[in-house]
Amino acid sequence: MQDFAALLDRLILTPSRNAKLRLMAEYFRVTPDPDRGWALAALTGGLDVPSVKPAMLRALVAERIDEVLFAYSYDYVGDLAETIALVWDEGGGPTMRAAPAATNGSNIPSLSAIVETLLASSRADGPRRVAAFLDALDSDGRWALLKLVTGGLRIGVSARLAKQALADFGAEKVDGLQVNEIEELWHGVKPPYLPLFAWLEGRAEKPVSSARAPFRPVMLAQPLEEGDLPGITPDVYAAEWKWDGIRVQAVSDQGVRRLYTRTGEDIGDTFPDMLDALDFAGAIDGELLVGRRAGETIEPGSFSELQQRLNRKTVSGKLIASHPAFIRAYDCLVDGEEDVRALPFRERRERLEHLVGGSLAGRIDLSPLVAYDTTDDLMEKRSLPPVPIIEGLMLKRWDSVYEPGRPKGPWFKWKRDPYTVDAVLMYAQRGHGKRSSFYSDYTFGVWKRGEGGDELVPVGKAYFGFTDDELVEIDRFVRRNTLNRFGPVREVTHSAEVGLVLEVAFEGLNRSARHKSGVAMRFPRVSRLRWDKPPREADRIETLEALLEPWVDEAPGMN
CATH class of the missing domain: 2.40.50.140 (Nucleic acid-binding proteins)
Incomplete structure (x- = not known):
């Protein structure tokens, strides 16, 4: 646990992206299983500890320290985990004292011991076991524990960056390994990722993902710069509106339907109405929007209306009815069972039109192409979009393949000036x-x-x-x-x-x-x-x- 605490401390104090990558890759290299797997789960947001919630931690600390003193401390520090870690009284009452205090040696619990114990705990057992672990750790370890169990790391590391560090670590044994290969495996492996680490260390074959409807790494656009404008012509680049929703990947595979964000987070539970509407076979890339019912039509609403449905663990039927979701489709990644990402955009667009045209649910439509003759035409349309939920324009080479990451040249985004x-x-x-x-x-x-x-x-x-x-x-x-x-x-x-x-x-x-x-x-x-x-x-x-x-x-x- 102390090594994980040291990693978090170094990551939060390291502004450099490359330095963060080196720190995580080295941690994966020297840390044994299953500790490194649980650390990876925490870094990528894949660790949920149902038995521990912030409200429970507040009640727990209230048994060890005066509530007014804690309130003043929290106000000064500004972070719940850090405050509890600093003020925690190891000499707490007998009802909460569940293990002897320890600050060094083998009595310090390992990361895997903590995670596996708390995952097996009930809501009733959770407080007692958390208190025991807090007693056994120093302030740095307590801070790391609390960040781990509440899911609020806030250390400047995205899930994608942690996976990139994993790829950097694995590249020593797996020739040509890229982060996109790990992304495509991700939803078919589970913490603590023992088969994944075995492959990355050359001790086993590559894991075979059994997941249906897997996520595929998305292609991103570069901002359009003034020097790029002369190359933007109708015969080379298609233009379409950039909608102000959230980028999603909708996948329907042999009866399994999933809805992913651009980072691979599965948000299907938040949008069950959208899952029901995925009545096609394949995978599409598009923008998730919500709208307002106007008879048989859904009119796109604002981003603030979409926010009413984001980040909800459960969604009521009333909210689904008042804020129906739909997808404005951009691209086709899989047509039926055929992966079409290597086809040029012009052909993928034709596949997309056919796929969307066959949907009968009425919740998927095409993002329309924007006709233009010159960049002056585009500039005028960009500055005066027809509706407020348009952020600007997307420009895509007709011959571009769907390439994960952010390559320079195939796709540009040309947002309105702020x-x-x-x-x-x-x-x-x-x-x-x-x-x-x-x-x-x-x-x-x-x-x-x-x-x-x-x-x-x-x-x-x-x-x-x-x-x-x-x-x-x-x-x-x-x-x-x-x-x-x-x-x-x-x-x-x-x-x-x-x-x-x-x-x-x-x-x-x-x-x-x-x-x-x-x-x-x-x-x-x-x-x-x-x-x-x-x-x-x-x-x-x-x-x-x-x-x-x-x-x-x-x-x-x-x-």
């Missing part, structure tokens, strides 16, 4: 991980006419876009200008004369009845600190409302 607005910082909250000591999550607002005169109304929240030096500046401002505290949140001075103006960039707006301002921003981020600008000169809500005007409320529907 909008900007000057807003006033209103509230700040501590971040997580390496930002847990800084106020790095910011709520900002613009001016609106109220009953008593102008007032600031929140319009968004951002936690990136600024440099490390700017983070220090903002954190200092927050601490020196705090008006009120609400748990981990601080209200910051924001009058007409005193406050901090932030230039905020965002991709688009949606009308929102849930927000006092009436609008919700898409992908807001801080683009500049306006120390030179007094808060009274920040933008007004009318500026944002005007941005909604060019967009019509209706969007092309599907039958």
